[in-house]
Amino acid sequence: MASFEVIGGKKLQGEIIPQGAKNEALQILSAVLLTSEKVTIANIPDIIDVNLLIELLQDMNVKVERTERHTATFQADDVNVDYLQSDAFKKKSGRLRGSVMLAGPMLARFKTAFIPKPGGDKIGRRRLDTHILSFEKLGAHFDYESGDGFFHLQTSGLKGTYMLLDEPSVTGTANVVMAAALAEGTTTIYNAACEPYLQQLCKMLNRMGARISGVGSNLLTIEGVEKLGGTEHRMLPDMIEIGSFIGMAAMTQSDITIKNVSLENLGIIPEKFQQLGIKMNFVGDDIHVPAQDLYEIQSFLDGGSLTIYDNPWPGFTPDLLSIVLVVATQAKGSVLIHQKMFESRLFFVDKLIEMGANIILCDPHRAAVVGLGRKYPLRGISMTSPDIRAGVSLLIAALSAEGKSTIQNIDQIDRGYQYIDQRLQALGADIKRV
Known part of the structure; x- marks a missing residue:
């Protein structure tokens, strides 16, 4: 079975077009x-x-x-x-x-x-x-x-x-x-x-x-x-890929333009990533994510810690909570991720903890993430992709981590993301399929 080998810590640059949904x-x-x-x-x-x-x-x-x-x-x-x-x-x-x-x-x-x-x-x-x-x-x-x-x-x-x-x-x-x-x-x-x-x-x-x-x-x-x-x-462009690329750009401090996103059909997805402190420019139907040294999680108006949870549309899609969780690990600040719809979708956080992330898994549905503000970068490890979205979340973590990561069971990633290694290579990522 194939796996990805990723050398992390590289800033990416360029344009990427999302696949069909x-x-x-x-x-x-x-x-x-x-x-x-x-x-x-x-x-x-x-x-x-x-x-x-x-x-x-x-x-x-x-x-x-x-x-x-x-x-x-x-x-x-x-x-x-x-x-x-x-x-x-x-x-x-x-x-x-x-x-x-x-x-x-x-x-x-x-x-x-x-x-x-x-x-x-x-x-x-x-x-x-x-x-x-x-x-x-x-x-x-x-x-x-x-x-x-x-x-x-x-x-x-x-x-x-x-x-x-x-x-x-x-x-x-x-x-x-x-x-x-x-x-x-x-x-x-x-x-x-x-x-x-x-x-x-x-x-x-x-x-x-x-x-x-x-x-x-x-x-x-x-x-x-x-x-x-x-x-x-x-078909519309894939909103989950678009959200994944926004998170990837922030995690890797990269300057990336996501082309032809069908902005009118993204709902509150851009807003949720902005709540993590990620800057975006909307140019026509493109999203430009500029390189950021640091992004800071917003708090509620009363000063309380931010909670991001899934809801039926027009609420936030559950498919992007795994991405939000991994992106929050390198932000400055804290956020509670509440996965309401699926009880086993947060179990991949043990791999992020092994990489150095500060996450408390409260129960099968909730995880508290304490952002490290890039003070302590993630470190590369060997891991296995449990499902499509968690697999890409681990891939994003690997791209931002110091050293080499190996991600096994990448058939799970291939189920939802086309030619992902080739498209990331075009942006400058050090990733190969073995």
Whole structure:
């Protein structure tokens, strides 16, 4: 298995372009199953999770034509529904959390679907209740087969209904929206997720002929239609990569410009990094992070220590809390990181402590970071990437640390960040894949 060797302590310089959004890609690619016509998608990230989903679609007999590495045309006019019952599908889909979003389109168009146990990151319990209970309300029924670990879903025809989601799950909302687009009647979803990537899905479906209103809010209304047509779609830049690059620039005291960030879709992400004392210049649709010798964490107006926590959109995304945590280790001041949504996502801090960071892990959800203000730089060590975001956080720590670091299990990083070593080398980083 490959690993990264990083010689840290080098200042980086230059421009970097964020990849297409991973979390949007998994929704958009699943939606091609809703029509027999051609769907062309641009700005597809070249990462393990997305490529695995494209392979799954091809295995289902979806025609895929790649005009270039990041653009492809999909046509699901001859889907092999029987493939869903094969051992090959069960093995491959079980490796990918995003495969759960195939269920909504398959139920809507072919009246059958299979959902595997959640794959992907090992960051805590990731339940499927929101998906399956919502499908039940639309008129599907399910059986759970303990032998293969799959939920088997069937319907004689989905019918629109009112539903209040028990949590504003992004994948859950996306799944229900795709299913309801072809259901008979009107579906109203309250407490829906409203992330920019979900908005992108709804806008794409509307271009295909769907009737979805309330896009951007937590109350969606979907009037079912009989069929959907083809369309063209371009994915947003990945907001998690953008946040990662902001943090990396600050940690390594680098002068970096992040190009074409779609600033209007970043929400409060820039603001949260500014609360850590990181300076930014917004030039058109670019973010310029100037080199800073020191950045100081803000406090609350009453003088209390800053707390940064995750919340459903438009709150702060949980995928960037790991980045914020590592960046805070070299800031001046203290911050409490509160990871509400996943109970195992902070367990990578033991590696940061071993590198010299001053962190108190209060419980599985909270970590207090006492910034060292660069008084004591981090030191390179050998470590293993536990999940995508923690892996990149450790990589950022390694880039700022003195000496050599080795990061193992980098397949986890490759799942979410395309060509990350090559792109960092272009900025002057001393990183190699071994």
